[in-house]
Amino acid sequence: MGSSEPVKIRFGILGCADIARKLSRAIKLSPNATLHAIGSRSITKAQSFAQSNGYPPTTKLYGSYDAVLDDPEVDAVYIPLPTSLHIQWAVAAARKGKHVLLEKPAALNVSELDVIIAACDECGVQFMDGTMWMHHPRTLAMDHFLRDPHRFGPLKSIQVHFSFFADDNFLKNDIRVKPELDSLGALGDVGWYCIRASLFAANYQLPKVVTALKNPVKNKAGVILSCGASLHWEDGTVGTFHCSFLSHLTMDISVVGTNGTLHVNDFVVPFEEKSASFSTMSDGWFTDMDLEWNKKPTEHIVNTDLPQEAGMVKEFSSLVDGIKRLGLSPEKKWPTLTRKTQLVIDAVVASIDRGFEPVEVY
Amino acid sequence: MGSSEPVKIRFGILGCADIARKLSRAIKLSPNATLHAIGSRSITKAQSFAQSNGYPPTTKLYGSYDAVLDDPEVDAVYIPLPTSLHIQWAVAAARKGKHVLLEKPAALNVSELDVIIAACDECGVQFMDGTMWMHHPRTLAMDHFLRDPHRFGPLKSIQVHFSFFADDNFLKNDIRVKPELDSLGALGDVGWYCIRASLFAANYQLPKVVTALKNPVKNKAGVILSCGASLHWEDGTVGTFHCSFLSHLTMDISVVGTNGTLHVNDFVVPFEEKSASFSTMSDGWFTDMDLEWNKKPTEHIVNTDLPQEAGMVKEFSSLVDGIKRLGLSPEKKWPTLTRKTQLVIDAVVASIDRGFEPVEVY
Numbered sequence: 001m002g003s004s005e006p007v008k009i010r011f012g013i014l015g016c017a018d019i020a021r022k023l024s025r026a027i028k029l030s031p032n033a034t035l036h037a038i039g040s041r042s043i044t045k046a047q048s049f050a051q052s053n054g055y056p057p058t059t060k061l062y063g064s065y066d067a068v069l070d071d072p073e074v075d076a077v078y079i080p081l082p083t084s085l086h087i088q089w090a091v092a093a094a095r096k097g098k099h100v101l102l103e104k105p106a107a108l109n110v111s112e113l114d115v116i117i118a119a120c121d122e123c124g125v126q127f128m129d130g131t132m133w134m135h136h137p138r139t140l141a142m143d144h145f146l147r148d149p150h151r152f153g154p155l156k157s158i159q160v161h162f163s164f165f166a167d168d169n170f171l172k173n174d175i176r177v178k179p180e181l182d183s184l185g186a187l188g189d190v191g192w193y194c195i196r197a198s199l200f201a202a203n204y205q206l207p208k209v210v211t212a213l214k215n216p217v218k219n220k221a222g223v224i225l226s227c228g229a230s231l232h233w234e235d236g237t238v239g240t241f242h243c244s245f246l247s248h249l250t251m252d253i254s255v256v257g258t259n260g261t262l263h264v265n266d267f268v269v270p271f272e273e274k275s276a277s278f279s280t281m282s283d284g285w286f287t288d289m290d291l292e293w294n295k296k297p298t299e300h301i302v303n304t305d306l307p308q309e310a311g312m313v314k315e316f317s318s319l320v321d322g323i324k325r326l327g328l329s330p331e332k333k334w335p336t337l338t339r340k341t342q343l344v345i346d347a348v349v350a351s352i353d354r355g356f357e358p359v360e361v362y
Numbered sequence: 363m364g365s366s367e368p369v370k371i372r373f374g375i376l377g378c379a380d381i382a383r384k385l386s387r388a389i390k391l392s393p394n395a396t397l398h399a400i401g402s403r404s405i406t407k408a409q410s411f412a413q414s415n416g417y418p419p420t421t422k423l424y425g426s427y428d429a430v431l432d433d434p435e436v437d438a439v440y441i442p443l444p445t446s447l448h449i450q451w452a453v454a455a456a457r458k459g460k461h462v463l464l465e466k467p468a469a470l471n472v473s474e475l476d477v478i479i480a481a482c483d484e485c486g487v488q489f490m491d492g493t494m495w496m497h498h499p500r501t502l503a504m505d506h507f508l509r510d511p512h513r514f515g516p517l518k519s520i521q522v523h524f525s526f527f528a529d530d531n532f533l534k535n536d537i538r539v540k541p542e543l544d545s546l547g548a549l550g551d552v553g554w555y556c557i558r559a560s561l562f563a564a565n566y567q568l569p570k571v572v573t574a575l576k577n578p579v580k581n582k583a584g585v586i587l588s589c590g591a592s593l594h595w596e597d598g599t600v601g602t603f604h605c606s607f608l609s610h611l612t613m614d615i616s617v618v619g620t621n622g623t624l625h626v627n628d629f630v631v632p633f634e635e636k637s638a639s640f641s642t643m644s645d646g647w648f649t650d651m652d653l654e655w656n657k658k659p660t661e662h663i664v665n666t667d668l669p670q671e672a673g674m675v676k677e678f679s680s681l682v683d684g685i686k687r688l689g690l691s692p693e694k695k696w697p698t699l700t701r702k703t704q705l706v707i708d709a710v711v712a713s714i715d716r717g718f719e720p721v722e723v724y
Contacts (some may be wrong), residue, residue, distance in 0.1 A: 238588075273654045356720075
């Protein structure tokens with residue numbers, strides 16, 4: 001709190017994960033953020049990462065995560081560490097007064113997440129998870145369609161799919177298949193997006209019951225490589241999702257209401273960075289004798305100069321600026337969405353563990 | 363058996379169902395079929411139907427179904443009667459030596475279907491169900507993609523959705539919501555297509571286990587208005603489908619293999635009668651930093667002069683011609699596909715009845 005002029009939020013990054021390259025670029029592209037520091041367990045790794053990613057020479061390079069948190073000029077941290085380390089480092093960051101942008105899956109389970117969120121609450125820092133597609137303007141345009149009682153009407157069903165075909169190296173070595181690092185595997189990685197998409201479609205109402213689909217694929221260490229679930233809302237809405245490391249790159253949301261249908265086939269990462277689309281139809285019916293349809297789907301194109309991950313950094317930084325400069329409270333919407341997503345993740349895990357029994361979500 | 367010149371197969375139609383309008387037109391459009399007779403329980407209804415559908419004056423109009431079966435000039439019958447009447451009339455037709463084109467759902471359950479198929483076998487007549495989209499050339503083009511080990515690879519997952527939003531009149535009066543006429547409701551009507559599409563995607567391998575999704579919607583009489591299921595194949599392939607009379611018109615198949623993805627959003631009835639499309643992608647991946655995709659989906663357009671239902675009549679008539687004129691045996695492929703579809707229908711019903719327990723299919 002202090003100056004009345006908006007200043008750029010200074011980011012520190014914990015770790016040199018691959019995804020940190022994308023976020024570093026996003027911070028650079030965001031008008032209200034700046035890359036201030038990066039820390040790795042090895043200073044040479046931080047140096048090499050900074051160099052190969054074109055970091056400005058003013059960036060502070062640290063040989064530990066703690067050093068980033070101890071830098072008083074760091075306003076906010078982006079944490080792309082393995083999920084098992086999230087609780088430790090997100091809590092430590094909050095306690096040092098750093099705002100927390102946390103990669104997904106946010107935590108191994110909702111108990112851990114609640115510790116993180118409580119720390120952020122206590123310390124008055126903003127929490128947001130790294131679900132980038134939430135910040136694409138296309139998502140807002142889809143939201144407008146889905147909330148329209150005339151064009152869409154009451155929601156009835158949701159089908160979501162996110163998969164990519166991981167190569168042998170990934171399946172052996174990636175942190176997302178290691179039980180000690182990312183025990184949620186494909187469910188935590190690609191499944192996170194499927195669940196968020198299902199919640200998005202349902203206007204963030206939690207399903208009442210979640211039932212995992214039989215026969216998820218696990219690796220020898222027991223980490224999920226492919227799974228699915230059905231989600232059942234109180235009002236009768238039914239959702240299903242399938243997430244996998246073992247199938248071709250596919251990112252589908254299909255949502256059907258009484259009056260309309262929405263399709264998007266690249267919801268997590270748009271086919272093209274600056275121009276994304278989705279298709280809708282409302283009041284579709286047949287011509288005489290059901291020979292063909294009375295209309296074709298409408299393609300909606302949403303252009304953006306700011307990539308979705310930069311939109312995320314901009315939104316996060318704007319909230320941080322509001323807290324720092326104007327004394328506003330942290331925006332609760334973001335940890336709330338994170339927690340709902342994690343609750344459904346937990347329910348899928350519980351259903352798998354209980355032999356595909358229905359599990360109540362609350 | 364007799365002449366060596368192909369002659370047009372003479373159709374009799376049992377009943378004046380709405381769908382018989384479409385089939386009457388299809389018979390007219392098919393180069394090897396001709397509309398010979400129509401029978402209704404009321405002769406005036408048959409007359410009125412023939413008139414309003416532009417039947418040629420030579421068409422025989424009968425006041426009973428039996429009269430159609432007793433007409434020695436009728437080669438084949440199309441049976442669009444309510445499902446509960448299929449066993450009676452399909453068997454009667456076969457016993458009179460008439461080839462049988464039977465609307466879907468073929469029967470109330472596989473036991474009834476087996477009686478029908480056995481009668482057709484014994485009497486040496488062709489059996490085919492009325493799943494029109496199987497006969498669109500697009501279906502063959504999709505099949506080529508799905509069987510391609512390079513462009514598609516081993517099948518991993520299938521998601522299918524078919525719904526339409528029925529109005530109050532339909533939900534009160536349509537035969538498809540009456541327990542004594544079509545007790546399978548939405549499962550037998552729209553669900554039939556979802557199941558056939560799932561089997562099509564799986565190259566007609568039966569799933570090993572079927573689990574109905576919780577909370578199907580039924581009307582007061584207990585007829586299903588909306589339901590879904592997950593299908594589990596021996597090789598780990600997972601399918602889900604959702605079928606409904608309560609959601610906007612939507613006809614989606616999404617199939618994902620290791621190397622490719624296929625989408626079609628109008629699989630049952632194409633948006634346009636003479637030009638249908640589907641989209642595929644193979645070997646899709648991200649550009650550097652996962653900023654966007656390395657390609658966009660490919661749209662495949664399949665043009666046809668013959669509407670799919672006329673293609674069905676043509677295929678059926680060609681088989682009948684082979685039997686009549688060349689002494690060939692009936693083609694077993696069609697009753698086999700019907701039976702597999704019905705087996706899965708039965709498994710979904712059983713799973714619902716057993717409280718959504720997994721049901722083995724065999």
